[in-house]
Structure formats: C-alpha cells, structure tokens
Amino acid sequence: MRTYRIATIPGDGIGKEVVPAGRRVLEALAAQHRDFRFEFENFAWGGDYYREHGVMMPADGLDALHGMDAILFGSAGDPQIADHITLWGLRLKICQGFDQYANVRPTRILPGIDAPLKRCTPADLDWVIVRENSEGEYAGVGxxxxQGHPIEVATDVSIMTRAGVERILRFAFRLAQSRPRKLLTVVTKSNAQRHAMVMWDEIAAQIALEFPDVSWDKELVDAATARMVNRPASLDTLVATNLHADILSDLAAALAGSLGIAPTANLDPERRYPSMFEPIHGSAFDIMGKGLANPVGTFWSVVMMLEHLGETEAARKVMTAIEAVTANRALHTRDLGGEATTEEVTAAVCARVGG
Structure with missing residues (x-):
C-alpha cells in the first residue's frame, strides 16, 4: 500500500475551516481505496503563532516539512498583522524555501455556476495560468x-534571471503542449519595462523553437485583461510574471464565478521538495467561523495534489464529485449566490467520493 505523508497548514481565517474539509475528502477517498492511504501532520502556523512567538512559522519549519509528500495550505492573512509579514513569513517562505517556482492555476466554469460573462459558454473559458513563483516582482529586493521624513524613499526591485525565466517558460510550453489546443499566450509588458520584460520576450521566442507543435502569441498584460473578458475563447494556457499572473488569475477566477472555487498548485517540477496546494482565496476574516466559506477551491486543490502524486484515477473521482455538487444549486455557498454552508458542501462531496 502506498502511503502519502501530507502536511496540513490551515493558516489564518477561513483556512482553518477549508483545510480540515479538504482532509475529510482525502480521508473519504482513502477509505474506498486499498492501494493508498494518507498520513496527516498538522502545523498550526500563522497569525496566532505569530502573536505567541513573533514569527509566522518556526525557523526550522522547512525542515519539518521537507520529508512530506505534499502540503495542503489554507490562507495567510490577519487583520491585526501587516500583510507583508503574514505573506513573507509563511506562504512565500515555503514557496521560495522549496523552490516551488511554477504556480499553476486552472480556471473553468464548473457545472451549475452562473459566471458573470455574457455570451460565454463553459467551453469558451477553460484556461490554465502559469505564474512564475520564485522571483520577478516578488523577489523581495529593495x-x-x-522613514517619516519628506525625503523618504522606498524601492521594490523586480529581479528576473535567465535561468528563472527559461525554466518557467519551458514549463508553460510543456503544459500547453499537453493540452488539446496546444496554445500558449505569453504575457508581457515590454513596451514599458524595457529591460527585464524585453529579456522575457526574447527568451520566449527562443524556448518556442523547442516546441514547434505549440502555437503561441504575445500579449501585453493590460491588453490580456481585456482579452480575458472580450475574447475568452481565444485563450487556453497563459504564462506571466509573478505579479502579472497573480492579478490575472484572480480576474480569471472571478470570471469563472468566484474566487472561492479556484485552486492553486505551487510546484517544484523537479520534485526535490514537497509541492504545496491551496485555494486562491484569502483568509476572509469577515466570514470566519460562520460556516459560509466555499470549500470547493480547496477540494479542487486536492485534485491537483492527487494528480501530482500520480493518483490520476482518484483525482478524477474527486473532480467528478465536485462537479456533481456544484451542478446542484441548492449546494451553492453565498459567494455563488446560494445559502449552503461549508459543512453541507463538504458532506456532499465526501458522500460522492466515498460512494
């Protein structure tokens, strides 16, 4: 029997509700399979840990996670703690510490969800956004x-290396190659950012030569936002820098119906370290503890985790359960216009996975 060691890090806010829900789905799945099982270890890091210890996670936290097969993460963010502390002290510390340089965010309109775009069918909006996840605008240089004087100055420097750009673009081309349409859009801003983004464009053209069967085009990031709204069917796989893809993927999730349904995989494609899977929504303290959080983004992240672990049939089973539940509008949470609770959605998905 295959045993997978899974670290759970609920983090802050509704992460403490959706990560346990994700664990329940995995447990329901394992109960139906004799060939694999899960061992979970929970890490209570985040805002509460910061208030007690002055850091979001312990200094040796990466060592505790290193032997895991995957990480299921909730959210980082606390209204009493500055956002840059919660982000850099936990999520980015793990992403950068484990060189999870490929952030992958699939987006599509799930059954039963009323997406806001007019004249858009589910077939028109079926994207994967690849985000460079290790450098760029979030390199932390600056x-x-x-401070406090009229001459105060602050800098944040975007750092792009040839090695970093080459590896994320090559990953994106491979991903596009694996999808039916074999179509990639390289997002840029080289009209205004005339050094690093010009290098990004040049490397894209070079990497494209390795993938003659992939059709690709280039789009300025501001034009890409309009294209996502006006011509969604013209897009399939997109690749962008750390900041650009961060913004575009939130827009993509909103166009598909809700940030509450969107998943993320933070991947180390070389599998030197554990990869981390999380919903893209924030900590949402305004609904914390009310049973209103949509766990679908976490469940879809579980699907991505299972795919990464090689359990493709199990992943399909969970995705089928998710789609069956979203198709039932009585099981829509408030962000989707419904009244269902986190518990009701979780129980419904677990029942289908365990059936």
Missing part, C-alpha cells in the same frame, strides 16, 4: 530609507 528597501526603505529616511
């Missing part, structure tokens, strides 16, 4: 001087 600083502040003369």
């Amino acid at each position: 600083g502040r001087a003369h």
Whole structure:
C-alpha cells in the first residue's frame, strides 16, 4: 500500500475551516481505496503563532516539512498583522524555501455556476495560468530609507534571471503542449519595462523553437485583461510574471464565478521538495467561523495534489464529485449566490467520493 505523508497548514481565517474539509475528502477517498492511504501532520502556523512567538512559522519549519509528500495550505492573512509579514513569513517562505517556482492555476466554469460573462459558454473559458513563483516582482529586493521624513524613499526591485525565466517558460510550453489546443499566450509588458520584460520576450521566442507543435502569441498584460473578458475563447494556457499572473488569475477566477472555487498548485517540477496546494482565496476574516466559506477551491486543490502524486484515477473521482455538487444549486455557498454552508458542501462531496 502506498502511503502519502501530507502536511496540513490551515493558516489564518477561513483556512482553518477549508483545510480540515479538504482532509475529510482525502480521508473519504482513502477509505474506498486499498492501494493508498494518507498520513496527516498538522502545523498550526500563522497569525496566532505569530502573536505567541513573533514569527509566522518556526525557523526550522522547512525542515519539518521537507520529508512530506505534499502540503495542503489554507490562507495567510490577519487583520491585526501587516500583510507583508503574514505573506513573507509563511506562504512565500515555503514557496521560495522549496523552490516551488511554477504556480499553476486552472480556471473553468464548473457545472451549475452562473459566471458573470455574457455570451460565454463553459467551453469558451477553460484556461490554465502559469505564474512564475520564485522571483520577478516578488523577489523581495529593495528597501526603505529616511522613514517619516519628506525625503523618504522606498524601492521594490523586480529581479528576473535567465535561468528563472527559461525554466518557467519551458514549463508553460510543456503544459500547453499537453493540452488539446496546444496554445500558449505569453504575457508581457515590454513596451514599458524595457529591460527585464524585453529579456522575457526574447527568451520566449527562443524556448518556442523547442516546441514547434505549440502555437503561441504575445500579449501585453493590460491588453490580456481585456482579452480575458472580450475574447475568452481565444485563450487556453497563459504564462506571466509573478505579479502579472497573480492579478490575472484572480480576474480569471472571478470570471469563472468566484474566487472561492479556484485552486492553486505551487510546484517544484523537479520534485526535490514537497509541492504545496491551496485555494486562491484569502483568509476572509469577515466570514470566519460562520460556516459560509466555499470549500470547493480547496477540494479542487486536492485534485491537483492527487494528480501530482500520480493518483490520476482518484483525482478524477474527486473532480467528478465536485462537479456533481456544484451542478446542484441548492449546494451553492453565498459567494455563488446560494445559502449552503461549508459543512453541507463538504458532506456532499465526501458522500460522492466515498460512494
């Protein structure tokens, strides 16, 4: 029997509700399979840990996670703690510490969900956004001087390396190659950012030569937002920098119906370290503890985790259960215009997975 060691990090806010829900789905799945099982270890890191210890996670936290097969993450963010502390102290510390350089965010309109785009069918909006996840605008290079004075200055420097750009573009071309349409859009801003983004464009053209069967085009990031709204069927796989893809993927999730349904995989494609899977929504403290959180984004993240672990049939089973539940509008949470609770959606998915 295959045993997978899964680290669960609920983090903050509704992460404490949706990650346990994701674990329940995995447990329901394992109960129906004799060839694999899961061993879970929970790590109570986040805002509460910060208030007690002054850090979001312990200094040796990466060592505790290193032997895991995958990480299921909830959210980072606390209204009492500055956002840059919660993000850099937990999520980015894990992503960068484990060189999870490929952030993959699939987006499509699930059955039963009323997406906001007019004249858009589910077949028109079926995208995967690949986000460079290790450098770029979130490299962490910069600083502040003369704080509080009229001459105060602050800098954040975007860092792009040839190695980093090559590997994320090659990953995106491979992913596009694996999809039926074999279509990739490289998002850029080289009209205004005339150094790093020009290098990005040049490397894209070079990597494209390795994938003659992939059709690709280039789109400025501002034009890409309009294209996502006006011509969704013209897109399939997109690749963008850390900041650009962060923004575009939230737009994509909203166009598909809700941020509450959208998943993310933070991948180390070389599998040197564990990869991390999470919903893209935030900690949503305004609905914390009310049973209103949509767990579908976490469940879809579980699907991506299972695919990464090689359990493709199990992944399909969970995805089929998700689609059956979203097709039932009585099981839509508030973000989708319904009144269902986190518990009701979780129980329905578990019942289908375990049936």
